Amino acid sequence: MxxxxxxxxxxxxxxxxxxxxxxxxxxxxxxxxxxxKPVLSQAELLKENAQLKEWVKQLETILRTHRIKI
Structure with missing residues (x-):
């Protein structure tokens, strides 16, 4: 920069x-x-990606539980 x-x-x-x-x-x-902000390292990106995937799974479970369609 x-x-x-x-x-x-x-x-x-x-x-x-x-x-x-x-x-x-x-x-x-x-x-x-x-x-x-500084660019994240590859390891930090993988960790963030894993966390986001986990959140998506949790949200999908909640939506299915309440029979909400997206």
Missing amino acids: GDSVECPKCQGTMRIKGALWVCTNNPWCGYQREML
Whole structure:
């Protein structure tokens, strides 16, 4: 990731300040946003995927129990 990006509000320059991207090109703009979270490792993705699959199974069981069709 570079050290600057274009501001979506005013097309100025945004720079990293702490954990935020802050527009520094135009003082009147004041646009800022949180930086993206770091990319998950393969192991973390597999763990998240397994958890999501488990939740889907639980939801399907609940729906079947209450005879709700999707």
